[in-house]
Amino acid sequence: DGGITQSPKYLFRKEGQNVTLSCEQNLNHDAMYWYRQDPGQGLRLIYYSQIVNDFQKGDIAEGYSVSREKKESFPLTVTSAQKNPTAFYLCASSKQGGDGELFFGEGSRLTVL
Amino acid sequence: AQSVTQLDSQVPVFEEAPVELRCNYSSSVSVYLFWYVQYPNQGLQLLLKYLSGSTLVKSINGFEAEFNKSQTSFHLRKPSVHISDTAEYFCAVRPPNSGNTPLVFGKGTRLSVIA
Numbered sequence: 001d002g003g004i005t006q007s008p009k010y011l012f013r014k015e016g017q018n019v020t021l022s023c024e025q026n027l028n029h030d031a032m033y034w035y036r037q038d039p040g041q042g043l044r045l046i047y048y049s050q051i052v053n054d055f056q057k058g059d060i061a062e063g064y065s066v067s068r069e070k071k072e073s074f075p076l077t078v079t080s081a082q083k084n085p086t087a088f089y090l091c092a093s094s095k096q097g098g099d100g101e102l103f104f105g106e107g108s109r110l111t112v113l
Numbered sequence: 114a115q116s117v118t119q120l121d122s123q124v125p126v127f128e129e130a131p132v133e134l135r136c137n138y139s140s141s142v143s144v145y146l147f148w149y150v151q152y153p154n155q156g157l158q159l160l161l162k163y164l165s166g167s168t169l170v171k172s173i174n175g176f177e178a179e180f181n182k183s184q185t186s187f188h189l190r191k192p193s194v195h196i197s198d199t200a201e202y203f204c205a206v207r208p209p210n211s212g213n214t215p216l217v218f219g220k221g222t223r224l225s226v227i228a
Contacts, residue, residue: 042219088154100214106156
């Protein structure tokens with residue numbers, strides 16, 4: 001079945017450590033996105049990529065980095081510069097030239113101790 | 114810039130009662146509108162979307178939403194809710210023909226269905 005796989009689902013890290021969240025899709029979608037979700041704040045866009053080897057900052061990119069070396073993969077690194085990294089992270093993808101509908105992964109919950 | 118306002122952060126409702134979750138967007142141009150549902154500790158799933166044509170759109174599980182251009186609204190309704198409808202619901206908007214411009218989401222409405 002086609003879909004988006006995020007891993008790990010739960011992750012605990014100590015303050016000051018970098019963390020990389022994985023996102024892989026087999027939907028053959030060109031565009032991929034990372035959102036952060038906090039209680040009561042909805043979804044906030046971190047980064048998105050419309051094509052391989054290109055990506056754009058979203059509304060809250062500070063303290064995060066991404067790469068897009070393959071169409072299927074869009075990993076997110078939460079760096080030690082991110083002041084409040086504990087959150088639920090959602091990866092999504094969409095078709096090029098479509099209506100913008102996003103297909104989401106199951107999410108990764110990061111807790112920084 | 115586009116914005117979406119979900120007027121209620123929490124909506125408690127008794128089982129089998131009707132419910133309306135409100136969504137307003139800020140745009141003077143045509144938009145595509147979406148409702149997503151999120152169950153605890155899961156990703157978002159598309160519930161329904163409005164692109165053009167009939168202003169009333171329906172999902173397979175009894176929800177419906179009506180696009181109202183003059184009021185810039187896209188409220189979600191269900192005539193009779195079930196316990197299994199307990200979830201968080203997000204409204205989202207995007208201009209048409211805007212490439213892969215990311216969706217802009219509201220802050221969500223948590224629907225709690227009470228037995």
